[in-house]
Amino acid sequence: MESSARPSSAVGQIVLISGDNTQTNAISRILQDQKLPLLSFSSPEHAIEALASDSANNPRINLVLLDAGPNATRLFPWLREVTEDLLAPLVLLWNSDRVQIPIVVIADSHHVPQAVQALQMGAYDYVLKPFSVDQLLATVRRTLQYRRLQTQNDLFRHHLEQLISARTEMLQHSMRQLENSYDVTLEALGNALDLKDAETEGHSKRVTAYTLALGRAVGLPEPQLRVVGRGAFLHDIGKMAIPDAILRKPAKLTPEERAVMRTHTELGYQMIRKIPYLQEAAEIVYSHQEHFDGSGYPRGLRGEEIHIGARIFAVADTFDAITSNRPYRKANTMEAARKEILRCAGTQFDPSIVDVFVATADSIWLDLREGIMRDGFAFSPFGYTFGNIS
Ligand SMILES: [Fe+2]
Structure with missing residues (x-):
């Protein structure tokens, strides 16, 4: 200087x-x-x-x-x-x-x-x-x-x-804690349904895990995945209101009984739609039996009218149904599930979601399935650490 x-x-x-x-x-x-x-x-x-x-x-x-x-x-x-x-x-x-x-x-x-x-x-x-x-x-x-x-x-x-930024972080932390405690309550509700409906034992958890894994592979953002996970887990919650004589009937349902059974989508929707935290998940519950070509129920929605979570769920649900034991038949193979899902691309299922499903390695689905079977009720459907497809 x-x-x-x-x-x-x-x-x-x-x-x-x-x-x-x-x-x-x-x-x-x-x-x-x-x-x-x-x-x-x-x-x-x-x-x-x-x-x-x-x-x-x-x-x-x-x-x-x-x-x-x-x-x-x-x-x-x-x-x-x-x-x-x-x-x-x-x-x-x-x-x-x-x-x-x-x-x-x-x-x-x-x-x-x-x-x-x-x-x-x-x-x-x-x-x-x-x-x-x-x-x-x-x-x-x-x-x-x-x-x-x-x-x-x-x-x-x-x-x-x-x-x-410190206050925002604190608030987000509290929100996460609150959401987590809600999820624990939901889990108890889903477990109760799995106990009531022997046919679907463990189904809610498996189908949630598959839906989340598929949702991630499709590219849904994390907040959306949380909604989709809750919708998948509660999809059959309306069955709580279906009489046991129909729900647990060991034989084929009559057309009248089937009509009663079908009301479970709307019943489930009505049960949870007024809970602000579950409003969007309720839409998935309502739509989980809709088909991509409009041939499903209860509203006959088609294509993108059906919530993306419900379209993803539909593939995951069929996959679980085919690969699980039922009282009246043994579980079928992964290969059979793939074939059936591919066959229904464009009719029952959104073809773009089927594409993602078939592109995913079998080991991903098998690992998920094994984890859930092994841990039983200790397995949390809202533990977002599982099912990462990368
Ligand atoms: Fe259902």
């Missing part, structure tokens, strides 16, 4: 870049008399060399006074150099300090248009030569005050952002 007054870290440095030695001396004296710490340089190049080369240790700069000296044509190139090559990197370096460092241009009184143009180029203020001590000090103090307020404002904003 070419010369410096005693630095004071509390105040921060004023940097004087002046191509006029007489001015440098005069300004140094004025500022030193006021105990304002000053670093002075004869050109932006020298300032950059001294300050940017040791930027980690250099003192904080609060103000740059820029005087192009007798060669007024240098003013704009110097201003650009100071802004882009000296100050911009320093502002970036001081991470917590995103405030621009103000530049005050010192210009001859017959160069007012240049001084005004310097303001348009980003300078904060100008002082016209010749100036009085009071004029210079008033401008310097006003600029330092501006810089102080900007810095305080930035700090305040920064703290506020940190506070908001």
Whole structure:
């Protein structure tokens, strides 16, 4: 550094870049008399060399006074150099300090248009030569005050952002905890249904695991997966309201009985739709027997009218039905399930979901199935750690 007054870290440095030695001396004296710490340089190049080369240790700069000296044509190139090559990197370096460092241009009184143009180029203020001590000090103090307020404002904003982000994190944590405790309740409800309907023992959990795995493979985002998981798990909850004589009938159902059985989709929907946390999942419960070509029930929805969760569920449900033991038949093979699902692509199932299903390795489905069979009721359908397909 070419010369410096005693630095004071509390105040921060004023940097004087002046191509006029007489001015440098005069300004140094004025500022030193006021105990304002000053670093002075004869050109932006020298300032950059001294300050940017040791930027980690250099003192904080609060103000740059820029005087192009007798060669007024240098003013704009110097201003650009100071802004882009000296100050911009320093502002970036001081991470917590995103405030621009103000530049005050010192210009001859017959160069007012240049001084005004310097303001348009980003300078904060100008002082016209010749100036009085009071004029210079008033401008310097006003600029330092501006810089102080900007810095305080930035700090305040920064703290506020940190506070908001900490509170948001706390709130999200509480929401997750609340959702998890709801899920535990749902799990108990689903388990109760599995116990009541012997035919479907373990079915709710398996079909939820398959639906979630398929949903991930299809590319559903995590919040949507949570909805789809709840819908899949509760899909047959309406069967709670179906008389045992029909639900547990060991023989084939009569047409009348089948009609009663079919009401379970709407019954399930009505049971959970008023619970705000399950509103969208209720839509999946309502639609889980719809077919892609409109031949399903209860509303005969078709294509994308059917909730994506219900379309994914339909494939998972058939896959589970074919590969599970039922009282009246033994479980069939993976291969048979694949064939049947492919056969029904475009009629019962959304073909794009069938594509994803058949592209998924058998081992994924087998591992899921094994995990659920092994852990039984200890297996949580809402533990989102299982079933990752990558
Ligand atoms: Fe069902």
